[in-house]
Amino acid sequence: MLNLRELQSRFFYSIARPVRSSEDEWQGFDPLLLQVIRKQGKLGPDARLDIYAQMYCARLLDALHEDFPRVAAILGEERFREIGRAYLRQFPSTHPSLRYLGAHLTKFLASQAAGVSAPFLGDLARLEQARIEVFDAPDAEPLRLDDLPMIPAEAWTTIRFQLIPAVQILTCAWPVQQIWKNEHFTQSDNLQPATTVLRVWRQDFTVYQASMDAIEQTALAGIQTGDPFAAVCATLEPLVSSLEEASTLIGSLLLRWVEDGILACTYEV
Amino acid sequence: MSCTVPYLGHGVGLRTQHFPRVWDGTVRVDWFEVISENFMLRGGRPLAVLEKARGLAPVVLHGVSLSLGSTDPLNEMYLSDLKALTERFQPAWVSDHLCWGSVGGHYAHDLLPLPYTDEALAHVVERVQQVQDRLGRQILIENVSSYLTYTHSTMFEWEFITQIAQRADCGILLDVNNVYVSATNHGFDPHEYLRGVPVDRVCQIHLAGHSTYETYLLDTHDGPVITPVWELYRFAVQRFGRVSSLIEWDDKIPEFDEVCAEAERARAIEHQVWELPYAQSA
Numbered sequence: 001m002l003n004l005r006e007l008q009s010r011f012f013y014s015i016a017r018p019v020r021s022s023e024d025e026w027q028g029f030d031p032l033l034l035q036v037i038r039k040q041g042k043l044g045p046d047a048r049l050d051i052y053a054q055m056y057c058a059r060l061l062d063a064l065h066e067d068f069p070r071v072a073a074i075l076g077e078e079r080f081r082e083i084g085r086a087y088l089r090q091f092p093s094t095h096p097s098l099r100y101l102g103a104h105l106t107k108f109l110a111s112q113a114a115g116v117s118a119p120f121l122g123d124l125a126r127l128e129q130a131r132i133e134v135f136d137a138p139d140a141e142p143l144r145l146d147d148l149p150m151i152p153a154e155a156w157t158t159i160r161f162q163l164i165p166a167v168q169i170l171t172c173a174w175p176v177q178q179i180w181k182n183e184h185f186t187q188s189d190n191l192q193p194a195t196t197v198l199r200v201w202r203q204d205f206t207v208y209q210a211s212m213d214a215i216e217q218t219a220l221a222g223i224q225t226g227d228p229f230a231a232v233c234a235t236l237e238p239l240v241s242s243l244e245e246a247s248t249l250i251g252s253l254l255l256r257w258v259e260d261g262i263l264a265c266t267y268e269v
Numbered sequence: 270m271s272c273t274v275p276y277l278g279h280g281v282g283l284r285t286q287h288f289p290r291v292w293d294g295t296v297r298v299d300w301f302e303v304i305s306e307n308f309m310l311r312g313g314r315p316l317a318v319l320e321k322a323r324g325l326a327p328v329v330l331h332g333v334s335l336s337l338g339s340t341d342p343l344n345e346m347y348l349s350d351l352k353a354l355t356e357r358f359q360p361a362w363v364s365d366h367l368c369w370g371s372v373g374g375h376y377a378h379d380l381l382p383l384p385y386t387d388e389a390l391a392h393v394v395e396r397v398q399q400v401q402d403r404l405g406r407q408i409l410i411e412n413v414s415s416y417l418t419y420t421h422s423t424m425f426e427w428e429f430i431t432q433i434a435q436r437a438d439c440g441i442l443l444d445v446n447n448v449y450v451s452a453t454n455h456g457f458d459p460h461e462y463l464r465g466v467p468v469d470r471v472c473q474i475h476l477a478g479h480s481t482y483e484t485y486l487l488d489t490h491d492g493p494v495i496t497p498v499w500e501l502y503r504f505a506v507q508r509f510g511r512v513s514s515l516i517e518w519d520d521k522i523p524e525f526d527e528v529c530a531e532a533e534r535a536r537a538i539e540h541q542v543w544e545l546p547y548a549q550s551a
Contacts, residue, residue, distance in 0.1 A: 001421045004388055005340040008372040011381060036384075038418045040455055042484045048417035051485065056377055063378070093376040096334035096347045097306045101378075139312035166312070205314035 002036055015053040016092055029053075060088055063098045068105060068128045070180055074118055074187055083112060099136070102129065118187050120174035127176050130168045130200045131207045137166035142203075142261035148254075155269040157230045161223050162264040166202035169212075169220065171195065177209055203261040215239055219253050223263075271469040272407055272440030274362045277327050277513040279532040279539070284518070287525045288318045291325065298326055298529055300361070302515050305332040308358075309350040323358055329473075329515075330360040331442075334376065337396050337410065338369035338383040348403050355404060364409035364442045364473065365400075367393070367430055380413040385422040385429040390436075397437035409472050410434065411442035414450040414479070414488035426451065427465035440472035443509070445502045446494065450479050450486045459501055463508055471509045476502060476535060477517040491520035494531055502535065506542045514539070 002010065010033040017026055029049050037045035061084045065072045072080040091104045106125040142164055151159060175196045179185045197217045200209040212220065215236055222232035229250075236246040257263050278299030283291065285307075290296045301322050308315050308330075322328055334347065355363060368380040383389045401408055412430055424432075434441050443466060452459035476499075478492035494502075494516070506512070516531040540546070 004338075004384070004386075004392060005372075007384065007419075008340055008369055008381075012372045012375060012377060015377065016375070036419050036421055038420050040418065045417070047484070051416040051487070052379065052381065055379055055487075059378055093378060094374055096336075096344055096371070096376060097309060098378055099310075136310040136313040136315065139316075202313065205317070 002032065007033070007036065011049075011052075014049060015056045017053070017089060057085060057088070060093065060098075060101060061085070063101050064088075064105070067099075067102045067132055068125055070128060070185075071105075071109070071121060071125050073183070074121065074124065074179070074185070083109070086112075099132065102132075105129070119193075120176055120179070120191060123170075123172040123174045124176045124179055126170055126172065127180060127198065127200070127209065130170055130198075131209070134166045134168055134200050134202045134207050137164075137202065140164040140166070141265045143258050143263040143265045143267070145255070145258055147265060148258065152269075157228070158269060159229045160226055160268045161229060162226075162266060163220075163224055164201070164262055164264045167262045168200045169217075169224065170198045170200060172198060175211065177211055180209065199262070201260060201262045208260070215249055216253055219250060220257075223257075272409070272434070272438075272472045274407075274409075274440065274472045274513070275327075276511055277329075277361060279536045280326070280329075280513065280515045281525075281528045281532050282331075282515060282517045282519070283318075283322055284522055285315075286522045287528075288314065290525045291318050291322045294321070294325065296325060296525060296529075298532065300327040300329065300513065300515075301325075302329045302331045302517075305330040305351055305354060305363070305365075306334050308354055309347075319358060327361045328358055330354060330358070330363045331411075332363070332365035333380070334370060334378070335365035335400065336369050336371045336376075337365060337367060337400070338381075338389065338393050339371045340369075340392070341371055341374065343396060343399055344371075348400065352404055355406070362409055362440070362472065363404060363406065364411055364440075366413050367410045367433065368413045382413070382415040382417060382419075383429075384419040385424045385426060386419075387423065390429060390432055393433050394436045397433060397439050401437070401439060407439050409440040409442040411444050411475065412447050412451075413444070414447040414454075414486075416454055416485060416487075418455055425457070425462075425465065427462045431465065431467055431470070434467070434470040439470075441466060441470045442473040442475060443471045443505065443512075444475035444477070445505050446475065446477045446479055446498050447488060449498050449501055450488050453486045460504060463501070463505055468509055471505075471512055474502065474505060474509070474512050474514040475517055476514060476531070477519075489520060490517050494534070499534070499538065503538050503542060506539050511539060511543060 010030045014029045014033055034045040061081055064084050087108045093101050106122055109125050110122045173193055175194050197212045198209050218235050219232050222235050233246055233250045237243055240246050280300035281298055283301040283303045308319055366380050370377050370381055448459045448462050476494045477490045478494055480487045480489040514535045516528055518528050
């Protein structure tokens with residue numbers, strides 16, 4: 001007879017068929033476990049345990065599919081499930097919530113042949129992972145347009161803005177936001193590599209992403225590191241023809257960020 | 270001792286598809302049950318919707334990953350999150366399943382069956398007590414659908430759950446559909462199960478649909494409650510009295526009103542059994 005610990009261990013590793021064996025090498029369920037499962041009616045121990053094995057796989061693959069819909073669409077159902085099964089063998093869930101199930105998928109895809117046939121898949125998975133993380137990032141009261149006139153004129157030289165927690169900045173080798181926008185994108189569509197910096201953010205309950213040009217990247221990086229607004233403005237100067245142009249650009253960026261709700265209402269003067 | 274929770278009437282499980290109805294305040298229901306893990310978040314829409322939901326009707330937390338029967342230590346982070354959730358949302362009660370779902374730090378995200386032995390009994394009783402101490406409240410434990418039993422079990426499932434409830438002083442969330450599914454899969458009389466469970470421990474009833482395969486039933490929650498399960502529910506109401514009931518619908522989820530119609534059917538049965546004047550949820 002198996003004690004409880006041993007039974008659970010053999011049960012889990014039977015249904016998860018993890019890392020140590022590939023699907024091809026699988027030799028059947030653990031014989032010691034099968035000995036303690038009752039045969040009832042038409043179903044023997046194998047068939048009964050297999051119900052759990054099938055459910056394990058189906059449930060977790062569905063969860064991965066839900067979190068990475070565009071990766072799944074690009075790969076196609078069959079290939080996605082094949083890769084998903086291999087992923088689950090290597091990275092079984094270690095968290096009580098399914099939300100973290102795909103946390104290693106980006107790394108895993110990079111090591112797979114699928115990454116070669118669709119080299120942008122890793123970046124696409126990173127974008128989808130960032131969207132998940134931004135979706136339930138901590139809430140924060142955003143700075144509103146109405147708040148801006150309340151900031152004293154003399155404060156603009158020293159003021160430091162903060163980003164809300166629900167913002168991520170991703171640097172990708174591929175313009176994967178184009179794939180996200182195009183539901184009908186396939187691997188045969190022509191996508192050229194191009195370094196792309198995306199900001200991914202949540203406004204109210206909706207997650208967005210947008211690519212940033214060099215000016216916005218520089219300015220937002222300054223905000224993210226906590227530079228005073230005047231210093232952020234100064235960092236733009238080498239990228240444009242004059243300080244006046246830099247001031248105009250930072251003004252319009254500030255308005256865009258406030259409209260997108262990515263600046264927190266807390267700031268230091 | 271016994272389990273004491275308020276009678277809430279006939280509720281529905283709140284799922285993401287119905288968040289807009291909660292957000293615009295157009296739902297009418299006696300109470301909501303939500304999956305605890307889906308709200309163990311730091312921010313965003315789910316928590317905002319849950320705040321809104323509890324302004325509309327009482328809320329109950331129902332977990333799927335506590336893994337009460339696991340031989341792994343209880344997950345401290347999980348317990349901490351669950352406690353924070355109960356403190357913030359003040360649910361009418363908290364429940365999870367009589368099963369295990371993790372071992373060696375790995376989670377199956379499934380409700381896996383325990384052997385019904387003295388070893389498992391002592392283990393689960395201790396774990397339920399630990400959880401109750403940590404949360405500072407009684408919890409309810411739910412019977413799960415199962416597809417296998419063990420040769421070394423020494424008692425029936427209804428004896429096992431009864432012993433746990435009495436020794437750990439917790440309540441029972443009786444899933445009538447799960448009783449029906451397991452009874453069919455293992456060849457026992459579901460009425461015998463219900464007769465074997467003590468009346469004063471049953472604090473909530475679950476109802477759901479399931480799928481029929483050639484050689485077994487699968488607890489899929491993807492359709493309406495079938496007639497034999499409604500009949501078993503009628504029997505349960507006769508035995509256990511007016512117990513808060515809840516409709517679970519987790520796959521192929523229809524419009525909110527269709528789920529509510531199932532809750533109304535439960536209400537109608539309860540009112541027939543107890544000869545109460547019938548009135549739909551306001």
